[in-house]
Amino acid sequence: GAGVSQSPRYKVAKRGQDVALRCDPISGHVSLFWYQQALGQGPEFLTYFQNEAQLDKSGLPSDRFFAERPEGSVSTLKIQRTQQEDSAVYLCASSLVGLYSGNTIYFGEGSWLTVV
Amino acid sequence: KNEVEQSPQNLTAQEGEFITINCSYSVGISALHWLQQHPGGGIVSLFMLSSGKKKHGRLIATINIQEKHSSLHITASHPRDSAVYICAVLLQYSGGGADGLTFGKGTHLIIQP
Numbered sequence: 001g002a003g004v005s006q007s008p009r010y011k012v013a014k015r016g017q018d019v020a021l022r023c024d025p026i027s028g029h030v031s032l033f034w035y036q037q038a039l040g041q042g043p044e045f046l047t048y049f050q051n052e053a054q055l056d057k058s059g060l061p062s063d064r065f066f067a068e069r070p071e072g073s074v075s076t077l078k079i080q081r082t083q084q085e086d087s088a089v090y091l092c093a094s095s096l097v098g099l100y101s102g103n104t105i106y107f108g109e110g111s112w113l114t115v116v
Numbered sequence: 117k118n119e120v121e122q123s124p125q126n127l128t129a130q131e132g133e134f135i136t137i138n139c140s141y142s143v144g145i146s147a148l149h150w151l152q153q154h155p156g157g158g159i160v161s162l163f164m165l166s167s168g169k170k171k172h173g174r175l176i177a178t179i180n181i182q183e184k185h186s187s188l189h190i191t192a193s194h195p196r197d198s199a200v201y202i203c204a205v206l207l208q209y210s211g212g213g214a215d216g217l218t219f220g221k222g223t224h225l226i227i228q229p
Contacts, residue, residue, distance in 0.1 A: 033216055033217075035219075040221075041221055041222075042120075042202055042204075042219035042220050042221045042222050043159075043202075043204075043217075043219045044219065045216040045217070045218070048216050056216065059216075091159065093159075099147070099206050099216070099217070100146060100206065100209050102147070102164070104161050104164065105149070105161055105217070106161070107151075107158065107159035107160070107161075108158075109156065109158045110158070
């Protein structure tokens with residue numbers, strides 16, 4: 001597709017369940033970002049990949065959160081033993097190279113996670 | 117204190133009005149982004165600024181690096197402009213693998229017909 005694609009768009013998980021959120025960046029984009037957006041708040045940085053290398057994971061809130069991009073294209077954000085405070089929109093974004101090169105950032109529609 | 121502050125948080129205006137949304141930041145930056153988020157979550161990049169002013173259609177974005185302040189203006193506002201407008205900064209490069217935006221909380225704009 002032409003844009004950043006995320007799936008599932010909506011996920012309801014029971015507390016304690018594991019979830020996996022997928023991101024298909026724009027083809028050829030080197031940089032991939034995951035953000036978490038709570039209701040009424042701005043997005044907050046989770047992690048950043050350059051190709052398959054996870055260069056920054058400082059924003060991951062706990063060791064229950066894990067992200068990978070094994071072949072440098074599709075990325076998966078996994079949340080283990082979900083808790084209610086994990087309820088948020090998880091946004092994936094990509095750019096051709098890094099943002100410091102002046103590239104535009106493109107966002108997916110987000111995966112809306114509700115933990116009940 | 118958030119590194120990026122936006123004002124107002126909420127703004128309701130009549131169609132045709134001139135709209136200004138403000139963004140202040142407290143850190144050194146390489147660039148500032150203005151983004152638009154419609155209900156349903158999708159975010160679109162409107163502008164990326166490192167100095168001066170940019171214009172695209174009815175949208176104008178300005179930045180004053182010395183004052184650490186940026187504004188987004190909408191001329192002849194229309195109901196389809198109703199969205200959340202988010203200011204995000206790219207911090208000055210500090211080496212390592214850092215690359216990512218720091219976001220404000222957004223301004224929820226409603227334009228009434």
